[in-house]
Every structure is written in structure tokens, then in C-alpha cells.
Amino acid sequence: MSIQPDIPSLLSRRDQIKDRLYTSLHHLIFEAAAELVPPALSEADLKALVLPERGFPAPVVFAFHRGLMNAALTQNTHGFKSLSDDLARLSDAEATAPETLTAADMSEACFSATSMQALKTAFQDDVGLTAHLGAPDPAMRDAANTHLETAMSTLAKIAPDWHREIELLGSQIINTQSQDETVSIGGAAVFDAFGAVLINPETFRSPSVPLTQLVHEVSHQHMFLFHLDDAILLNDDEAAYASPLRQEPRPMEGIFHAGWVSARMSLVADAVLSSSDRPDWADAMAAEKETTIAVFKDCAEVIDEHAEFTPFGRALYTTAREAIDAL
Numbered sequence: 001m002s003i004q005p006d007i008p009s010l011l012s013r014r015d016q017i018k019d020r021l022y023t024s025l026h027h028l029i030f031e032a033a034a035e036l037v038p039p040a041l042s043e044a045d046l047k048a049l050v051l052p053e054r055g056f057p058a059p060v061v062f063a064f065h066r067g068l069m070n071a072a073l074t075q076n077t078h079g080f081k082s083l084s085d086d087l088a089r090l091s092d093a094e095a096t097a098p099e100t101l102t103a104a105d106m107s108e109a110c111f112s113a114t115s116m117q118a119l120k121t122a123f124q125d126d127v128g129l130t131a132h133l134g135a136p137d138p139a140m141r142d143a144a145n146t147h148l149e150t151a152m153s154t155l156a157k158i159a160p161d162w163h164r165e166i167e168l169l170g171s172q173i174i175n176t177q178s179q180d181e182t183v184s185i186g187g188a189a190v191f192d193a194f195g196a197v198l199i200n201p202e203t204f205r206s207p208s209v210p211l212t213q214l215v216h217e218v219s220h221q222h223m224f225l226f227h228l229d230d231a232i233l234l235n236d237d238e239a240a241y242a243s244p245l246r247q248e249p250r251p252m253e254g255i256f257h258a259g260w261v262s263a264r265m266s267l268v269a270d271a272v273l274s275s276s277d278r279p280d281w282a283d284a285m286a287a288e289k290e291t292t293i294a295v296f297k298d299c300a301e302v303i304d305e306h307a308e309f310t311p312f313g314r315a316l317y318t319t320a321r322e323a324i325d326a327l
Helices: 007-032 043-050 059-073 077-088 113-123 138-158 160-170 208-229 252-273 283-306 311-325
Strands: 102-105 172-175 196-199
Touching: 007 043, 007 059, 007 160, 007 208, 059 077, 059 113, 077 113, 102 138, 138 160, 138 172, 138 208, 138 252, 160 208, 196 208, 208 252, 208 283, 252 283, 252 311, 283 311
Parallel strands: 102 172, 172 196
Antiparallel strands: none
């Protein structure tokens, strides 16, 4: 167990979730809802959509799965039929995740209307920060993409395993801003749109920002994968603890996620700073490293006092502590 990227293990986990996605969609479409909503696609079509030889399912396929699951649970027959029809109409290009990092705007110029709605729904949070997503300003987006490309080309040279992990967990980068002027978002990743990362290009002032932002979000995706097979924490879901990052108390899961993500951001910052190919914008990573180490240590105080781990969760936390102690 390591907090560093483990590409063979990650590839294996991706194969597993692809199989699970197919099994769940098959059950929903051909078993659970078949009597009320005739399947909009054949079993062979579903297999080609989710288990393609051409690549990995796109984030929108995961988003449609979540929509179908919600419709089935709420007995929304009309919604289930509409979503299954839209899923059946996905083109090969829409249904397949990009193999390399690809940036697109949250707009109908980049996604079909039905795909964009499925993605927006998948990313909706419970406090409304992502309720009004739209395309960013084009000029700002272009400048941000330049920083993004610089950051990723540097990372590919300095720390190729970290770069490959981002490709495997967040190859679809979606540029977006809230259309509600009272709300500002930084970024987001959700398992219901696995493989996609929301980013707000307004925040990109140097290549250090997209680099740390992507590591932050794909680290959350990493944790989502762990949760598929292990609870990690045994704390009561209703219990809340003082959070070093927020005014209101948070469940232990949120505090542990914040600590794990911060530890990984520290490691990437250290990799850039200690490289013989250190870029001219690396000074910004020094502050990032200092900040994220401090965040991890603040989280660790709460975790040490209150966390109730599974054996696997304890191993995850131990590797994070050891990695931070070694910096």
C-alpha cells in the first residue's frame, strides 16, 4: 500500500469498475425496469457501449448510469425512458473517454445537450455550488489552457507516474464557471462522472494552479475507488468533528479525504521542487508544499483522536503519515 501512484493497480481497478458499470446498467435496463420501460438498446449494444475494445467508458456514461439509478429508485418511469433513450443515442465519440488529457468547455459546442445535462446533474452538490454550471469566458479559458498544457508537459517529464495517474482518473477536463454571480467554484470530481474533473479557469494564474488542482481532484477519485471495496472508516455517518478547513463540523470521512488529498499534493509539489528539471514557476509550488503539509498535520490531529479505521483504512493513513514525515 503506497500513497504514491501505482499504475498497474489503477489499471486493474479501472477494469473492475468498467465491469461493475456494465453489470449495474444491464440489471437496470434488462431486469429491473424491463417490464415498464422496454430496453432502448440491445444487450450487444450495451456491451459495445460500456465494454468497448476501443477504450474506457466516458464520464457521461457513468452520469447516465446515476440518472437511471435515481429514476429507478424513485419509480420515475418517464425519466428512466428518456435517459435510456439518450444513452442509446450516444455516439462512439461521446461514449468513449479520451486516452490523453483533453480539455472541453461545459457547453453544447463540446457536448450534446443531453450529455451536458447528465454531467451537470452528476456534479450537483448538496449546497448549490455546482447548480448553475456553464461555459467560461473564452479568452480566460485559452490563457488557462496554456498554463494547463505547461503544467502537464512538465509533470510528464518530472513525474511521469503522477501524469499517467491523472490521465487514468481525470482525462476529461471540463472548463466551467458558475453562471450564478454569487457563487464561485474551484473544481470538483465525483464518482458519478468518473474520469471527469471540473476546473474553473478563472483561478489559473500560473501552471502551479492547474497542476495542484488536478492532483487534488484525482486524489478524490482515487479515494472513491478505495471505497468501492472497503469502508475505510467505521465512524458513525451522523457524527461530526471540528474541521481544520471549515467553520462547521464535518464527518470523519470528509476530514480524512482532506488529509489524504493534501498529503498527495505535498508529494507532487516536492517532486517538482526537487527535480533537476525544476521549472521557472516552481517557487509557487514551495508555498503549496508548505500549506498542504500544514493542512495534513491539522487534519491528522483530529484523525488521531477520533478516527475509527478498518485495517485497510489504517494502512492508507499510515502511508500518508510516513510520506509527510519523510518530506
